Amino acid sequence: MPSALDRALDKILGPVTEEDVADFEQQYGSGAQATAKKRTQGPGKNKAYGTPITYTISVFTPAQMKIDSGKRGGAKNTFLQLGSKEPWDTFTAQLLVKIDAILNPATIAFEDYTVTFSVPRIHTKPTDLTNDISYRFMVERALRGKDPSASITVEPKAHHKKRKHDSDKENNTDSSDGSDSDSDTQAKKSKKGKKKKDGKKKKTDPKELPGNAAHARELGALREKWLCHTPGCENKGSHCYISPVDSNHFALGHDHFNIWAAAILQGSDRATQMRPPLHPKFDAVNPGHPVGDQLPQVSTLQRRAAAQKAALALPAMTSSPTIHFHVPDMSKMFQPHHPPIPLPTDPAPGAAAPVVQTISDNPLLVPANAPIRPAIPLTNFATQYSFSINIQHTLEGEGFTSSNQLRLISLQELRDMGLKCGEIAVLQEAAGIHWAAV
Structure with a gap:
């Protein structure tokens, strides 16, 4: 053979x-x-x-x-x-x-x-x-x-x-049986190896994540919406936001589109494709009064700065209260009692009425009499007091960059930003620890 x-x-x-x-x-x-x-x-x-x-x-x-x-x-x-x-x-x-x-x-x-x-x-x-x-x-x-x-x-x-x-194969049939069993064992091992490989999690492309995909869609829509075709514009062929008030052109960059798209994903009350968000990068195009169906476009920092400036223009009040002690005249102690003369209800002409210094109708996050602390970057402040990602992103989206800026924000404004009660409680706890009296 x-x-x-x-x-x-x-x-x-x-x-x-x-x-x-x-x-x-x-x-x-x-x-x-x-x-x-x-x-x-x-x-x-x-x-x-x-x-x-x-x-x-x-x-x-x-x-x-x-x-x-x-x-x-x-x-x-x-x-x-x-x-x-x-x-x-x-x-x-x-x-x-x-x-x-x-x-x-x-x-x-x-x-x-x-x-x-x-x-x-x-x-x-x-x-x-x-x-x-x-x-x-x-x-x-x-x-x-x-x-x-x-x-x-x-x-x-x-x-x-x-x-x-x-010759061994023809004379020894047992060896063929052994080789078959070895091949079966190898086949089982290969199947196990395939299962292990299939069981490993495949790395997902960050672009395919739902949040990133939605952000990318909003970015594309904004870039297509605000592509400038106006003759004579310096940014023609690029991107401009055209103000609905005075038709002025405002150049838009990558950072503007990123902030705008992120704000749109947070809800129509934050921003739309026709209305930019309340952010310091858009302060130049955010008017202080409504335009059509738009809301007043004044950022939180602008409102706080204006309120602080108005408060400084008012007469200053003493930080500590004045306490008066009235000691009766001992010489008249044993004289017949006479009813007290009622005090006039109207103040004397020319006297200044007491003025209560306030920044907001709502209580502030940080008490006004809290000691002054050195400013800390907002990122470090959030890490130090274990802020959630939503708290940090919300504050950064409103333009906050340091810890001392939180002294000017009220609790109601924190609610208006969309923070939950538990998140506001985290901020109050951090403020109480950071600005505690020494």
Whole structure:
């Protein structure tokens, strides 16, 4: 029964023909037994041998191919000598003989291996050896050297199985059963490995997150809405916000669009595509009175600054209350009692009426008599007192940048910003700790 190697050689070189037998008898005589094939010549051909070329063959095992290239270790080496005029089929047949001797695969075919070549000092870059053209190119490069030689590297492709010798397979059926069980075990391991790989969470692109996707949509809509086409505008072709009051153009940048889109996502009471948000970057275009269906556009800092300026214009009051003690006249203690003379209800002309200093009708977050503290950046202040992301973003969206600016905000204004009662309580607790009397 022909072996796997014989079948592979017959497939490459073709079966023995009558012409091959006649040539063999003419050359060696009829008494000699004809071999299955002339391994160095093609069918029916008798070409010159040519210049001998030495091929150094390095063969990697399938187990080595499963390891990283830097950790595989050395390959198994052998050599082969063929003439430069040997055909491609002969070269592949002889190469398969060498591979079979080293790896002993269950089936052998040239397509199961990745074969590359290089020629020392002439063609040093590894090049694929796949057909007659690449083979002739290798031979031509090898003949340029003083001692014609070439290096061949053979790497098994994936899913290439090994087996024992054919004789062992025919005589020992138990070994085949063992190999089947090994293959089943390997299949189970591969399935487990696939499950583990499939079980790993795939990293989500930040752009695909719902919040970022909605923000990106609003950004695109705003950029399309406020693209300036007005002739004569310095920003023509860019983006401008056109004031509905005086039709003035206000240049919009990346920061403006980011703040605007974030405010739109918080609700129509914060901003719309036609109305920018209450933010310091938009103070130049936010009028202090309603325009059409728009709300008064005055930021919180502007309102607080105006209220503080108005309060400073009022007469100053003493910070500590005045207490009067009335001691009766001891000389009149034992005299008959006379009813007290009622005091006039109207104040004396020219006397100034008492004025209560106030900044807002609602209580402030920080008491007015709280000691002065050094200003802290809002980000550090939020981290120090464990503010939630919503509290920090809301304050930053209203233009707050430092801790001392919180002294000017009232509790009602915090509610108007959309903060919840629990979030306002967090701010009150932080204010009570930070501005506590020393």
